[in-house]
Amino acid sequence: MSDTYDLIVIGGGPGGYVAAIRGAQLGLKTACVEMRETLGGTCLNVGCIPSKALLESSHYYFRAKHEFASHGISFSELSFNLAEMIKRKNEVVSGMTGGVEFLFKKNKVTWLKGMGSIVKPGLVKVTAKDGTAVDYVGKNIMIATGSEPIAIPSAPFDHQLICDSTDALNWSSVPKHLVVVGGGVIGLEMASIWSRLGAKVTVLEALDKILGPMDRGISTALQKILEKEGITFELSTLLESTKIKGSSVGLTAKKDGKTVEFEADKVLVAVGRRPYTERLGLLDLGVELDARGRVKIDTHFKTNVPGIYAIGDAVQGPMLAHKAEEEGIAASEGIAGKAGHVNYEAIPGVVYTWPEVASVGATEEELKAKDVKYKKGQFNFRANGRAKAMGDSEGFVKVLADEKTDRLLGVHIIGPNASELIGEVAIAFEFGASAEDLARAVHAHPTLTEAIKEASLGVDGRMIHS
């Protein structure tokens, strides 16, 4: 037996570390259990941040190679050093994870290094790498253990040839032919990195569109643009088996009832992630899980066992760092007796391809399925001055609003810096704004944000520049 805490958060990812800091801010004696050598979880170590570092580096290279000439910039030789790119990426990551450690110290959050499991309500066991275990009393326990890549039997990870996204952030050479299994967010971001750096990339997707839950118009547009850049898409294609032949992998898949074969020197399996809750000891505690292994919670993030909370990828909802962060904050506020709340209607989703994809709210398909009557405004970046000046005018903004009340129902952007553009939209959603509200807000000229204003005007059929 050791120290007693008001709150022990298990997991130091964006959900967990933010929850811990917020708990400490509110006067709770807080500890955070993390077994990695660094804080920040998947997001900072092997997810959002390192992938963005490599996406940025590869994008610079791609632009230099394909686009600088159109700006009148020429050079005699262009090359890149992959080792340097990876090193820079690692520096970015260590800077970020070190930052979280500093924040823990600043806010007096104790980092309990090791793997956390719940012995019983109120008691957390932390097992260090060397096997020594210490029990800590935590009046409140928050599960923030996140998720891990799903492994599929048809392509078992060997982490050399058949890899997960973590491996794909550290390859020492550019694959000749990369087959990405899964046309979701992670698959497309990784495909983009390695395609820009020269790999031939083929994406196998079981569904008939990429970016599963995203608006179909956006998915189609992105696919076309990425195809132009050299990525091949095999839709409605289900991987059946893989066979390692020396230094390459043979893949067999079914497409439209026919067998198709691929040969790759690297395979990235990115078919999704699943909650990482197995080693917590939840079954013995009687903590209820749903059919997909996610911890069941109520609206206050409480599990069915008193004193045990859960947030982030370990529970239902989109597996997004910012969703986990907001839940962590709301859960800690709830534990501290405050009114924490997450507005699930206003969570932006972003894909960091180029052009980027970002959206908030419902897709057209969802609205049609629910029989919601809506109006639509769509504005192409082709007609946006800033996008033209940037030489980056592919994509569009689509605004969907309630036919009667004009309330925003969904905004979908594919275009340059869509990830940053979506911010104003998320705020508008948070305030229950109408399309007219967006349209009437003054947008600086010339900026990409004007496309959002124009598409909002378009909801009422009064676009100025189209």
Add this chain to the structure above:
Amino acid sequence: MPVEVKVPSVGESIKEGMIGTWRKASGDLVQRDEVLLDLETDKASVEIVAEVSGKLEILAKVGQVVKIGEVIANIDPSASMPAQTPTAAKESNAASTAKEADNGPAVRRMAAETGIDPNTLEGSGKDQRVTKGDMIHAQEKAATSPQTSKASPAQSSSAQSAPKGKNEPSAPVELPKLSGSAREDSRKPMSMMRRRIAERLVQSQNTAAILTTFNELDMTAVTELRKRYADKFQEKYNIKLGFMGFFIKAAVDALQTYPEINAFIDGNDVIYHNYCDFSVAVSTEKGLLTPVIRDCDKMSIAGIELAIAAMAKKARDNKISIDDLTGGTFTISNGGIFGSLMSTPIINPPQTAILGMHKTMLRPIVMPDGKIEARPMMYLALSYDHRMVDGKEAVQFLVRIKENLEDPARLLLGV
């Protein structure tokens, strides 16, 4: 310092009212004595005027029930009145209060265009902010409710306060149209007055032991008398000689003969009145009103006719005051003007009885000599509180009225 606009005391028995229509919108600059709103009470609609000039901030919504003394708006006298030009009025709207600035641009646009004050709505947005959808719903509601101000703030305020517009009947209620393919039901709140009428009628039915006795009245004598003196009467009093004067005079005599019918029950006591104040039921656009014609026992028929005419004009002009409606010891209701042949009126509490007049029509009557004649006949109904009077008195009371009217000379002689 803003000056509070409180619900004034509008009558002795009035404790609360409902905001009927705001004639002004929040942010409007109002002049002293300008009408701010119509307050609906259970008895009448009352205009409430500004006590000072300044900028109005509305706190109570249309349809909200407010107590006497409750603060329903503020007027900031430090804001001065601009020139009465449309542009100036527009600018004054743009210089909105801090609370208005919280509203999104679409809400502000709709507020300016529709005159609907977002601050009077319940917001569905974050922290109860009003959304465009809330405004659209309010606008739709306003379109189906006669109680919403149609005045646009873009109008100059002089136009709004012009007396001409004041007493215009409320916009007709848009009822579901049958010609369309969709069948629909619409719901709107009962007016304060209707609610009060409903409440009082049910209260009456529940407390009094109401019973109705009928009789028939041969109108030949009164009709002839009226015909004979119509011109002379008109010439002398400048008022038409109607039937109501005769009926009230006949009833006064009957009430004096049977004073219980002119009395009230109050707990275990009976309150007798040495005067006869007649509540005369008048149908108005807003509902049934019963203004009181006082001291009918001391008035001539001409005096009664003049008093009724004055009251009817007030009712038409929507100028009936609470005092005009309070009191009354006995009620006469004439359903005949709508064609009713027979009815059982409901007592107006705390009164003891109500006389129902009906349509006069020629009917075959067997005369004392056995011959059948066509005579102008009217059924009379007297609903009375059996707790107070027995059937004998009530029947005799009604017979007395009948006799007085069939032979008006009895009124003269007091026999």
